[in-house]
Amino acid sequence: MATHYFGIRHHGPGCARALEAALATLAPDIILLEGPPEADDIVALAADPAMRPPVALLVYPSDAPEHGVFFPFAEFSPEWRAIRYAAGQGIPLNFMDLPPTHGFAETMAKASPAVEEDAEQGAAVPAAEGDDQPAGADAESSDTGELTDEAAAGDNMANWRMDPIGELSRAAGYDDHELWWEIEIEQRRDATELFAAIAEAMTALREHAPPPDLREARREAHMRCRVREAQKAGYQRIAVVSGAWHVPALIQPATTKDDQALLKGLPKTRVASTWVPWSDDRLAFESGYGAGVTSPGWYRHLWQSPDRAGLRWITEAARVMREHGLDASSASVIETVRLADALAALRGLPLPGLAENREAILTVLCHGEPSPLALIRSRLEIGHGIGRVPANAAAAPLQRDLEAQQKRLRLKPGTEIKRIDLDLREEGGRARSRLLHRLNILGVDWGELQHDANRTGTFREAWELHWQPELAVSLIGASRYGNSIVEAASNMLCEQARQNADLPVLTSMLDSAVLAGLPKAINVLLACVQNQAAVAADITHLMDALPPLVYVARYGDVRGTAAASVQPIVESLVERIIVGLGPAASGIDEQAAEALMRRVDDVQVALDTLDLAPLREDWFDCLAQLLDLDTAAPMVRGGALRLAFDRQRIDAATLATRARLALAPAVAPALSTGWLTGLLRGSGLLLLHHDALWRVIDEWLFALGHDVFMERLPLLRRAFADFTPAERRQMGGKVRNLGDASPQQQADLSLDEARAARVLPVLAAILGT
Amino acid sequence: MTTLNPIHADRWLALANRSAQWQDEEEGEINYRFHTVDCGELWLKSGRLVPCDPFVTLAHADNVEIAVPPGRYPVRATIADVSDEQDGSHEREAYLSLVLSDVPAVGWRFLAPLQPGDTAPEAEEDEFVGIPVDAGTVGFVDADAVARLMPDPASTDWYETLVDSGGDDSWFAQMDDETRLRAGCANIALPGASDGENLILAHSGWGDGIYAVIGTYAADGALTGVHIDLAVVPAALLPEWD
Structure with a gap:
């Protein structure tokens, strides 16, 4: 032995x-x-x-x-x-x-x-x-x-x-x-x-x-x-x-x-x-077996091609460079191999190692540029390969399910960050989107949903995919919820829904459930939302809960979800918000008013999205009442006026009249500043396009005493802070010219019909009519 | 004169206007699409064709040359689309060809560009006398026109005054000008040309190297073209060399 x-x-x-x-x-x-x-x-x-x-x-x-x-x-x-x-x-x-x-x-x-x-x-x-x-x-x-x-x-x-x-x-x-x-x-x-x-x-x-x-x-x-x-x-x-x-x-x-x-x-x-x-x-990470391999690609190469390792390595490097559109000629490859050999000889090494090859590649193939070398480091020295495990390995069923779906949906996991665009009008796009949303619910963050400001279509989603082997652990952790991804995601949401009494969290979970296409979880969540909405007393919760819910009601159908069941809940939520908004806006300070206004905005956007005219009418009635509610915070009143005006519920003359009232000398400057901040939030276009309003504000500003002005200045500045540079520039121009804009000049802007008619033949020629 | 090699359709792609596939030991199947770019006519008044790197090896006299019948001949670059998507997003020059006749070629052999008076060294069948390229560009020009028209390099620095003068008509600028032939190819008049003497250039595939000059021949033995093979298509031109 x-x-x-x-x-x-x-x-x-x-x-x-x-x-x-x-x-x-x-x-x-x-x-x-x-x-x-x-x-x-x-x-x-x-x-x-x-x-x-x-x-x-x-x-x-x-x-x-x-x-x-x-x-x-x-x-x-x-x-x-x-x-x-x-x-x-x-x-x-x-x-x-x-x-x-x-x-x-x-x-x-x-x-x-x-x-x-x-x-x-x-x-x-x-x-x-x-x-x-x-x-x-x-x-x-x-x-x-x-x-x-x-x-x-x-x-x-x-x-x-x-x-x-x-x-x-x-x-x-x-x-x-x-x-x-x-x-x-x-x-x-x-x-x-x-x-x-x-x-x-x-x-x-x-x-x-x-x-x-x-x-x-x-x-x-x-x-x-x-x-x-x-x-x-x-x-x-x-x-x-x-x-x-x-x-x-x-x-x-x-x-x-x-x-x-x-x-x-x-x-x-x-x-x-x-x-x-x-x-x-x-x-390359240090885990399990201690020695982290900093260049696994090089070691694999040494294992696979022990003969003429340097020559093959440099040839591979040239191939990687060519794939990326970089010059890498055969003459350069030969020079690189020679330089690496010479370096090894100088250093008394039997063969060029990674260091010698890297230096030679940097000098010759990369012409001294570090960026192609970084490419070689990432693609060759480290590599992006992912191993494979046979289907009968005793892995968690979730892992198997994921592998099957990855195969079916042609979503190969890769360690390079990859961006994909999904078209939700197609079944394939929807299926991929559902899988990624389900994984996110399970905490397996393979994909990250990208919010692209340029592409806001509801039928498109952009994802960034980045697979990390550690996600296998998250999958195993999620295994206790079920044996397939759909089942586990659904059960996980249901369990969290039952434990969570917070209405906004529930509705955002409902939103996730719709995105992930989980009908069972949607039903459970709807029931929870309904129960909570009936007893929730906090209007901010109700307001936070509304937008995701409206999203479900409005866009559920794009993803093939029955949305009809959501509408009654939306209606009851809005009714309760309308009842509670007046009291909620009363007796609050500027900070609370600002927070409330943000929610009012969200509710407005949600209702604009939702095609339910009676509900919207009720909401505008509520806003109209706010305008005259003396106890309401001035900022909320100003904000409500803006919302009503932007959606053509009141005309410009009414706007100017209300502005005159709110900015009257009798009104305390603190109140009028708050009102103005509420009115101007977000965009200066209102001011630019409505001279009457501009003049009212102008007069009010002039009437402010120096001390009051200095005191209110920070708030005013904040009101203007969100305006775009272009808006501010135009305002500067307006300040210069407004005084001169006599009725005579305005009349000059009237159309010269005869002159305009001369353009018509040209236009006709261009348009080919 | 060495024997003529047969032309294999999937190995010889100069002047090709089509897709071609072949197997590569390392990379598996390669699929490139080829198209030609007309680079204008080269006036070979003396018939002494100089294939060269115009920025590094071109000299006033004693250039390597190949004898062809004097005349004006079209020059064409064969461009390979090497992109994976085959959508033209990544192109490389595969050959620069001087077209002597449209008669179909039946065979090819390496030509030996030599200085006048030199004799070609003994070579195995897969060895060749190549032209060295060090500035990523190859070109064709008439040896006599260079000697006659180019300024004396002893008094005028070609690089400073012609190649990279900074003006719109510098050789570099003309190479980069995509409005004429295409970016990377140029048909440039020699300084003081009175009779249309010119120089035709193209980038050299993947970059620097020693590149073979190949002659194609008709059935009657007449030279039909002279081609600089830029080694974008694998150098193993014959299946038996694989």
Whole structure:
């Protein structure tokens, strides 16, 4: 019986090649791999031909998927090669790291203090086996290492750890922490005795390193236990594949008793695991396996084309540039290859590495310009590929449903931000829109709805799509609501509707439900809205609730939703708003008046949108009453007058008369300023086009005393602040000319019929009539 | 004289006005659409045709040249639409051709542009004497007209006075002028031309390189055209070279 230790670097293509060769020579009968034991059951799926890296093992607490941990694998990861080897040879492969369940249990306990309290009170804690944990251990994180970025960062702060590869680089005289490993290990073609050498180097390093912290010690203890188990089970050739740093600790003699003492009493929680597709750009992240790969594309290239890697790499770079319309001639490619080779020779390297190729590409192909290099970095060095997981992987049903819909709707997930325009008049457009809205409801923010001011048509939607592998976690989190996306989104809305009594939130959820095409949720939400609308006392809530509801009533049909049921609710809401508006506008200060006016505006726009004449009449009657309501805030009265005038409910003469009354010298300046602010909100066109109003305001301004003017100036300025620069310019012109505009000049503007008639033949010729 | 290579319809696309597909080892199927642009006539009074990079390698004398019968010949650029959408959004020059006759060509061979008095080196069948391009442009001009009409470079800097003079008639400006032939192609009168002596230029495909000059031949052995192959269509012109 023999146990062989292979210390690797996560995601190193050279290591991967060496490991593959070593495994082929050794022909082990079991492989023990650093990784989460909870995934032992699903590791065999890696052999499925439909599995395409990059993929990741996702291990998560069943009750709190958001704490899940990813273990990503690229095609060139030594771990992936080991998994594939085991699958190909039909030998068992077991993960041997400390199970993440312990870390999850601690994180979850920290996240919910209530549970902790329960624990102290002796209540049942899920799977907390005994409380005889050493007291000092509480402060330690028992995460299985590098779980999440934050966890890793936190650990690094708390416990200084040696950077073994950096140390080796320094010892060999390199400034760059990675370069020595890159040259000696990853670019090595002859891997004989490589792993023995790595183990020796790491042993020497660890002799001088501080002892591992508790978390590390537990991990290594657990790994040793798993090795012992395999030995006991009678395996003859055991291959142990772990991060190089751990090898000395795994080889060292440690007693079973000590190891078990370290591992005793760790908390547990229920854990599930699955395979999820991963993406190239996420390989660059530090998660799961510690080493972040900064240039996965380069590593994949080294894995796939070890022969003439530099030449092929530069050719690829030229191809990327050509695709983007940039000059990249064959002569430049040849020059670039030569320069990279020369740089490598100057630096004493056996072959040009990524740095040499990058510098040569920048100098020759990119003519020194950084922007094409950035393109190459993004497209080639990182890449935008997304892996694939076979359909029978034990993934959440929601993930399957999403994949099926993505296929059906031809919406391929990509890690590049992509904009799509949907035409909601077509079934395909509607289906895509519904899917994206449903995902948004579920918190899977793959698409972001774009609000384009230039395109306000109701039958168009623009989305920005950006898939991130982490969204898989959101999907798993949403799984508890249902097994298909439509069902889950519907159930989620229904559950939130029942918990939420807030009318505006309910109506905006109703709006989402309509956009997402969820008839069941619409019914539940309508019932909730109806109940709430009947009892809601707060008029601001009623007013906030109206616009989304009107949107549903008006545009529901574009999306094939029956909108008729919404109308009675809208009517009852408007009636209640009309009854409540007068009192709501009375006795409030300027700030409250401004907020109310914004809502009044929204209600007005909503009613303009809705084609219900009687309702609109009622509303205007209500506004008309506001005009004469002395107790109402002046700003609201001014605003109501503006709304009525803009919609031709009163004429210009009435407007001027009312202005004269509101701005009469007898009215306190504070009130008249407020009124004026309400009247002028938003647009100065009213002033520009109605001289009578202009004159009234002009006279009023002149009549203000200096002190009063200074006091009211800020408010006046605010009234003018929203005007467009063009409006303000025209107003300036008007101020200059208004005094001169005598009736005589106005008469001059009358039409000279004879002169105008001379244009008609030209127009006729142009129009061809 | 080397043997004549047969013309393969999917490998030889100079003067083509159509789509063409072929398989590329790295990129899979390639689909380009080709069209030609008429660049006017070149007055080859001496019959000494100079294929060159007009901004870098063109000299007052001793240019590399190819002998053709003297005359005025149309010059055409063959443009490849290399865009994925095939909507003309990305075009590259694939060939610049001097058309000597409309008789159908039956074969082709590499021509060796050499300085007067030089002899062509021994070459394998897939080797050629190319013209070096360093400024992303190729051109055709008459050797005798250059010697006669271009100012003495010892006293007049061609680059400052002609190529990039800053005026509307500088060679660069004419190259960029899309109202004449198209942006990237130009038919330029030589300074002081009294008889229409000219120079015809085009951008060189993807950029700099060494480009082959190819002669096409009719069944009776007469030269029908001289083409600068800008290597936009893969250089493996014969299936057996793949």
